[in-house]
Amino acid sequence: MEFAEMTALVTGGATGIGFGCVKALIRKGCRVAINSRNEEKLETAARTLKEAGLATDSNMMTVSADVTDSGAVKRMYEQIADTWGPVNALVNNAAISGGRKKLAEIAEDEWDRMMHANLRGLYLCTREALAHMYERKWGRIVNISSIAGVSGKLLASPHYAATKGGIAAFTKRLAIEAAPYNVAVNGVAPGLIADTGFTHMIQGDLLEQYLAGIPANRPGTCEETGELVAFLCSEHAGYIIGQTILIDGGAST
Numbered sequence: 371m372e373f374a375e376m377t378a379l380v381t382g383g384a385t386g387i388g389f390g391c392v393k394a395l396i397r398k399g400c401r402v403a404i405n406s407r408n409e410e411k412l413e414t415a416a417r418t419l420k421e422a423g424l425a426t427d428s429n430m431m432t433v434s435a436d437v438t439d440s441g442a443v444k445r446m447y448e449q450i451a452d453t454w455g456p457v458n459a460l461v462n463n464a465a466i467s468g469g470r471k472k473l474a475e476i477a478e479d480e481w482d483r484m485m486h487a488n489l490r491g492l493y494l495c496t497r498e499a500l501a502h503m504y505e506r507k508w509g510r511i512v513n514i515s516s517i518a519g520v521s522g523k524l525l526a527s528p529h530y531a532a533t534k535g536g537i538a539a540f541t542k543r544l545a546i547e548a549a550p551y552n553v554a555v556n557g558v559a560p561g562l563i564a565d566t567g568f569t570h571m572i573q574g575d576l577l578e579q580y581l582a583g584i585p586a587n588r589p590g591t592c593e594e595t596g597e598l599v600a601f602l603c604s605e606h607a608g609y610i611i612g613q614t615i616l617i618d619g620g621a622s623t
Contacts, residue, residue: 371458371508371605372399372605373395373398373399373400373604374399374400376400376401376458376459376603377400377401377403377450377454377455377456377457377458377459378395378400378401378402378403378457378458378459378460378461378603379402379403379405379433379446379447379450379457379459379460379461379495379499380392380395380402380403380404380405380461380463381405381437381460381461381462381463381464381491381495382405382406382437382463382464382465383402383404383405383406383415383461383463384404384405384406384408384411384412384414384415384432385406385411385415386563386565386566386567386592387463387514387560387563387566387592387595387596388404388461388463388464388514389404389415389592389596390591390592390593390594390595390596390599391461391463391512391595391596391599391600392404392415392419392430392596393419393424393593393596394593394596394597394599394600395459395461395596395599395600395603396419396424396425396429396430397424397600398600398604399429400429400459400600400603401428401429401430401431401454402425402429402430402431403430403431403432403433403446403450403454403457404416404430404431404432404433405432405433405434405435405437405446405464406432406434406464407434407435407436407437408434409434412432412434413432415432416430416432431450431453431454433446433449433450436491437464437491437492437494437495438486438487438490438491438494439494440494443491443494443495443498444498447498447499451502456499456502456503456506457499457502458502458503458506458508458509458510459509459510459511459512459603460495460496460499460509460510460511460512461511461512461514461599461603462491462492462495462496462511462512462513462514462537463514464487464491464492464495465487465488465491465514465533466483466484466487466488467526467530467567468480468484468526468527468529468530469527470526470527471527471528472527472528473528476527476528476529480529481529484529484530484532484533485529485532485533488530488533488534488536488537489533489536489537489540492513492537492540493540496511496544499511500548500553503548503551503553504548504551504553507551507552508552508553509548509551509552509553509554510553510554510555510602510603510604510607511544511548511553511554511555511556512555512556512557512558512599512602512603513537513538513540513541513555513556513557513558513614514537514557514558514560514599515534515535515537515538515541515557515558515559515614516530516531516534516559516560517559517560517561517616517618517621517622518530518531518534519531519533519534519535519536519537519538519559519614520535520538520559520614520616520622521621521622534559537557537614538557538559538614541555541556541557541612541613541614542612542614545611545612546611546612549611549612552608554602554607554608554609554610554611555611555612556602556607556610556611556612556613556614556615557613557614557615558595558598558599558602558614558615558617559614559615559616559617559618560590560595560617560618561584561590561616561617561618561619561621561622562580562581562584562589562590562618562619562621563589563590563591563592563595564589564590564591564592565591565592566592583621584618584619584620584621585619585620585621585623586619586620587619588619589619590617590618590619594617595617598615598617602615
């Protein structure tokens with residue numbers, strides 16, 4: 371399936387890495403639905419894309435929904451299908467971060483909120499997309515994990531790392547189920563990426579400490595991450611199955 375025929379959904383797509391994915395997919399010629407539960411951020415994202423000449427109402431739409439709410443997810447998919455048809459490329463990006471806490475500093479309700487936000491939404495959005503993908507015998511799913519899910523060196527909070535490691539495991543298991551239907555499921559695990567919530571939180575000496583562990587000696591960009599995600603959504607990525615690809619400037623090498 372060519373990009374011009376595709377309908378993509380990017381959850382958490384109004385800012386950061388999600389927005390980088392949106393821009394990359396639109397540039398390839400894809401129709402993209404941008405999801406966020408924050409309508410103000412959605413309006414800003416849509417305006418930015420239109421002012422840059424990247425998007426119009428014919429290739430971009432915004433869908434406000436809490437992806438942890440099964441009813442809201444169903445309505446979101448129906449809204450997209452009513453306009454463009456079923457989603458055949460899903461980027462599961464919506465998530466929350468947990469700062470740099472030690473385990474003893476994480477309250478039980480905070481642990482539960484992290485599991486709910488970072489895993490339930492991915493499950494619900496994927497479940498809703500798969501029925502149509504299986505029926506049409508084509509689809510792409512890209513789950514945004516993190517270097518924190520495969521390496522302890524990032525010093526991310528344990529509950530955040532647990533969800534990102536869980537996403538990588540979910541990706542492998544689902545990929546086996548989906549591959550016979552010509553649905554390729556993969557993951558992307560970014561390291562330190564500029565213009566995200568994490569890099570906004572760490573500045574000065576702390577940022578320099580992180581950069582010292584990156585052979586590329588710089589943060590990655592949301593655009594670089596988006597280009598990788600767009601490739602995994604393409605026709606050419608159909609033989610890449612169940613992989614979580616690190617994009618981290620060599621930090622995990």
